[in-house]
Amino acid sequence: MINYKESLNTAQLEAVTSTQGPILVIAGAGSGKTRTIVYRLAYLVEQGIVPENILLLTFTRKAANQMLYRSGQLLEREMNSVSGGTFHGFSYMMLKKFANVLGFTTGFNIMDSGDSEEIIKGIRSDLKLGSGDRSFPRNRTILSYISKSRNKEISLAQLVEKDAFHLREYIDDLEKVAEMYKTEKQRLALLDYDDLLFFLETLLMENSEVLDFIRNVYKYIMVDEYQDTNLVQARLARLIASHDGNIMVVGDDAQSIYGFRGADVGNILDFPKLFPKARMIRLEENYRSTQPILELTNDILSHMEQKFDKNLFSSNTSADLPELIRPVSDMSQARTVLAKVMELSKIHPLHEIAVLFRAGYQSYPLEVELNKASIPYQKFGGIKFSEAAHIKDVLSLARMVDAQPDYLSWKRGLGLLPGIGPKTAEKLFRAYEQGKHEDLEKFGAKNKNFRQLRELLVSLGGLENDPSRLMEAIIEFYHPYLEQKYAEDLPKRINGLEQLQQIVAGYNNLDSFLSDMILENPDPFGTGIKDDALVLSTIHSSKGLEWSAVMVIDLVEERFPSRQAMFDAKSMDEERRLLYVACTRAKSYLGLLVPSAVYSRNSGFNQPVQESPFIRELSVSKCVEFLENHLGQLKKKKKPAEMSRNHKIKTPPSTYCTHKIFGRGKIISSIPPNKYKVNFPGVGLKVINGDYLQIED
Known part of the structure; x- marks a missing residue:
């Protein structure tokens, strides 16, 4: 028999030994969630529950297999007869069993996804959509929007208006494609990944005999990562368990960060309402982070509008506070992080150090600094700066200015221009290489785009020692091609080009800049965490992982939280949860970096920025050690007076105001004592003194 009292803390033991009725386990970060599930599986079997009556639903098959293997090790027996897997896998199994009931007689x-894209491709061809229009979204993009709209259970029009406003002119066409896609699947008796969940729900709702059968088989249900379920997954769990069935869901509302793909934090928050007899158990003892780090993360959680109260604590009472570092700019931030990595690497191996960020492009300046310092790194989420297609396009154009001809750069640069394929590009390169300028002029007379590019390259011939001006001209030339080639994710690409302009501003020689940009990172991307390589990761990709030392960068408005999130109170809550997830990845060191200025493409200079509202609302005097960058050195700074709770940033959900010049706008946040951040349609975000606003009641 397993000694559960010796193996588990009090809260874990309560969760493991509670077997009857609905149970909600709120498992704080690092609190032993998986261990609790593993021991509960073993406990159920020891209590005489037949394994075939247990259903374990997780978000990856690998997670289910690991839990079943570990519980089997405890029991010294196989657990293969437990039904363990994903919602989609379980749905597929049930639909196969009852296909005839749904009308799939054969x-x-x-x-x-490849099959689905082929169907989308055929539909577009039949409807003659996007022919000759390079801005029309690609098949894969269309498919992703159809999937997102189904998972979020909103219309395609609503999705595009909210998440892809630049594609709004194609809404009617996208809706036609989606409707024909649905019809074609029905005609061919095909289901895609999303269909599995909705078809199972239909099966259970419309066939009481099938529902009764499933309830009789699966009398004990466990759902992992419940905060990441979408609406239909939560409904399925409720259907199978019934209102008072033996269902345990485990999760953490504070780690619900996948709203962009359909996860709904309301599922876990509303569990006690949907299951009135539910019992709630909180796992709050943390086995990962030091107490000072947990003090900060608890403070972050205290500002959530909707949440389950929890207070993480640890027996690791280190005296080292998290550090809040204020570099002068986002470029000096990269150098500051590099210096901090060098310092931390004396204590921790590189793979135990991670730099986390809200969006992939935010690590670009740091990647350049790491390459120059020959520090190996791996990046997860997003792609490496030098591998981004639009960055490679612009760098190819820049290399065409060089007196030493480069065939690959000419091939890529000319490939942007309509009417020039690979063979023509090679002919033009050979003519340039051999000095046959008359051939180039003849072709330019027939091809306006080539003529304009050639005129640009000639005009840039004397700017090799002013790479910043040279790059500005190239990006201006490239912009129309960027809009045509990457319409579906244009804002993200533009951010990348802004970062490139900022990086080049630190050079006075084109050759040095291009050399630094092509330095290769020796580690392959996406093959798992390797020894002796610094980890760069988006926060979404970091969930479930941990490192000895963690730095979170770009904690300023419109970068963290993102610009889009600042328009919506619900999105702001998810961004706050994202910061919580980032901070709880750290075991012993946590650094928060808040640059005072970031590069602005419009002005060509660094512009002052507001620190993230999540930083402003912290009880800073007890949570963090303040450091500032002084002449390249990090110096301790006197802590400011603790912020009054009355002065925290507020995000009114529906407050509007009027300005004499900008018109009517929506107030996004208030900045004490008397300023407001306002979104004006057609103008954008502005910080305005309250004396100049007429605020509506």
Whole structure:
């Protein structure tokens, strides 16, 4: 028999030994969630529950297999007869079993994403959509929007208006494609990944005999990472368990960060309402982070509008506070992080140090600094700066200015221009290489785009020692091609080019700049965490992982939280949860970096920025050690007086105001004592003194 009292803390033991009725386990970060599930599986079997009556639903098959293996090790027996897997896998199994009930008399087949894209491609061809229009979204993009709209259970029009406003002119066409895609699947008896969940829900709602059968088989249900379920997954769990069935869901509302793909934090928050007899158990003892780090993360959580109260604590009472570092700019931030990595690497191996960020492009300046310092790194989430297609396009154009001809750069640069394929590009390169300028002029007379590019390259010939001006001209030339080639994610690409302009501003020689940009990182991307390589990761990709030392960069408005999130109170809550997830990845060191200025493409200079509202609302005097960058050295700074709780940043959900010049706008946040951040349609975000605003009641 397993000694559960010796193996588990009090809260874990309560969760493991509670077997009857609905149970909600709120598992704080690092609190032993997986351990609790593993021991509960073993406990159920020891209590005489037949393994075939247990259903374990997780978000990856790998997670389910690991839990079943570990519980089997405890029991010294196989746990293969437990049904463990994903919602989609379980749905597929049930639909196969009852296909005839749904009307699939000859069965059905599941499509992968490649199959779905082929159907979308055929529909577009039949409807003659996007022919000759390089801004029309690609098949994969269309498919992703169809999937997101289904998972969020909103219309395609609503999704595009909220998440892809630059594609709003194509809404009617996208809706036609989505409707025909649905019809074609029905005609061919095909289901895609999303269909599995909705078809199972239909099966259970419309066939009481099937529902009764499933309830009789699966009498004990466990759901992991419940905060990441979407609406239909939560409904399925409720259907299978019934209102008072033996269902345990485990999760953390504070780690619900996947709203962009359909996860709904309301599922876990509303669990006690949907299951009135539910019992709540909180796992709050943290086995990962030091107490000072947990003090900060608890403070972050205290500002959540909707949440389950929890107070993480640890027996590791280190005296080292998290550090709040204020570099002068986002470029000096990269150098500051590099210096901090060098310092931390004396204590921790590189793979135990991570730099986290809100969006992939935010690590670009740091990547350049790491390459120059020959520090190996791996990046997870987003792609490496030098591998981004639009960055490679611009760098190819820059290399075409060089007196030493480069065939690959000419091929890529000319490939942007309509009417020039690979063979023509090679001919033009050979003519340039051999000095046959008359051939280039003849071709330019027939091809306006080539003529304009050639005129640009000639005009830039004397700017090799002013790479900043040279790059500005190239990006201006490239912008129309960027809009045509990457319409579906244009804002993200523009951010990348802004970072490139900021990086080049630190050079006075084109050759040095291009050399630094092509330095290769020796580690392959996406193959798992390697020894002796610094980790760069988006926060979304970091969930579930941990490091000895963590730095979170770009904690300023419109970068963290993102610009889009600042328009919506619900999105702001998810961004706050994202910061909580980032900070709880750290075991012993946590650094928060808040640059005072960031590069602005419009002005060509660094512009002062507001620190993130999540930093402003912290009880800073007890949470962090303040450091500032002084002449390249990090110096301790006197802590400011603790912020009054009455002065925290507020995000009114529906307050509007009027300005004499900008018109009517929505107030996004208030900045004490008398300023407001306002979004004016057609103008954008402005920080305005309250004396100049007429605020509506």
